Amino acid sequence: MKKVCVIGHFGFGENLLNGQTIKTKIVTKELDKQFGADQVVKIDTHGGAKALPSVVFQMIKAFRECNNIIIFPAHNGIKIFVPLCNSFNQFFHRKLHYVVIGGWLPSFLKDKSYLKKGLTKFNGIFVETTTMKNALHDVGLDNVTILRNFKDINPLKEEDLNMNIFEPLNICTFSRVMKEKGIEDIINAVKEVNEKYQKTIYALDIYGPVDDQQTDWFDELQKSFPTYIKYKGMVQFDKSVEVLKDYFFLAFPTRFYTEGIPGTILDAYAAGVPVVASKWESFNDVVDDGLTGIGYEFADYKDLKQKLEHIYENPNEIIDLKKSCINKAEDYLPQIAIKVLLNELYTER
Known part of the structure; x- marks a missing residue:
């Protein structure tokens, strides 16, 4: 047998x-x-x-x-x-x-x-x-x-963490590209924060497969991208740490309230990259708020924007989370x- x-x-x-x-x-x-x-x-x-x-x-x-x-x-x-x-x-x-x-x-x-x-x-x-x-x-x-x-990926060593703060602050999404993942929320929030401060504070890269049913929506959305927002295509799941490790934080603005443990957050932890995430139903099972990431009220665009402004004015709060991220990644080996x-x-x- x-x-x-x-x-x-x-x-x-x-x-x-x-x-x-x-x-x-x-x-x-x-x-x-x-x-x-x-x-x-x-x-x-x-x-x-x-x-x-x-x-x-x-x-x-x-x-x-x-x-x-x-x-x-x-x-x-x-x-x-x-x-x-x-x-x-x-x-x-x-x-x-x-x-x-x-x-x-x-x-x-x-x-x-x-x-x-x-x-x-x-x-x-x-x-x-x-x-x-x-x-x-x-x-x-x-x-x-x-x-x-869990994912079969090796977390970065502490000495390999990117502890630098440079403007623009490079951030990304790393999930399916679809409305329900909150992609428009982070795009619009980045645009509005940059416009408020009249300079490019955040540069946003979008990774992941575009949902088959929403290609027209995303094609139209890309037409409005300023130069600091780019779609970077798909990444093989075993290359995630290599791609993510130099980003300032990962944005996870999901509007799926019933997410489980998103693999993209495990990728981020292994890369020593904190997450800024919508507080979906199981948020507290995955993100230690203030330790491995920063949460904002579920589907609350205003709160997301306020968090981006706060992080810009206090960037060391993100840097201070990086070591906790690679420690947390050990739980998901x-x-x-x-x-x-x-x-x-x-x-x-």
Whole structure:
């Protein structure tokens, strides 16, 4: 018997840099290290409905061969793979695990009693934050464990931190480029602060894949960019520290209230770069306000702008956070974070 089968959005042969694909690959890579790649069966759900017949065939084979089944579905996938796994398990009696990506699951389940019932049959549901664990407990799920998001990247050494303060202060975003990530908020705030002081205080670089449904919006937005705002394209997830380390801070102006532990913040910590972030639901699980970053009220543009002005007038407050960021990054190393999942996989049913 093989140790584990992973069912998730790998996008084999594609250069996909969305959070779902990255997390699926990162966790699976660590499982390969722990068990050996020959003990980890991988089923790629990329392709949606067209790929489903092939996926189902592969799943039946995997249930025959593997002791543990791990799924990584998003909103649409959970409605398919939870019932499928439970149906197959009536015959095969394997250990079922669900690794949740992001923080959307509790609200998604509130009016879906059939899915809640299906998830009670899983051995473990692994979520990123205490906030999520408590919210799932409130909807009736007690088989929930915290598995911190993690990345296989080496934090900078203290002596390599960029402690310089130069104008303009170079800042960036490092996420999907879409309205819901608050991209317009940080663009407009930078513009208004620079205009207020009548000089280029902040220079903003925007990284990340543009959402397929919002390319027209972003194309139009770029037409209004002054010279100090630039779109820099995509960065491979293993090059993030190299790109981020010279920025003054990372802006994370999300308007997704149910974010989990954003991988971009882990990148920033490893690079010794503090974050200026909107206080989404799980903010306090990820950011130590005043220690690894500075928060502003959720979706409060006025507060964001005030924070940018305060930081400009007190730049050493950001510099003072850098060492805490690389210390915090240690909490999200794979060999530390993965232990809770491994304990469940090693336990006999």
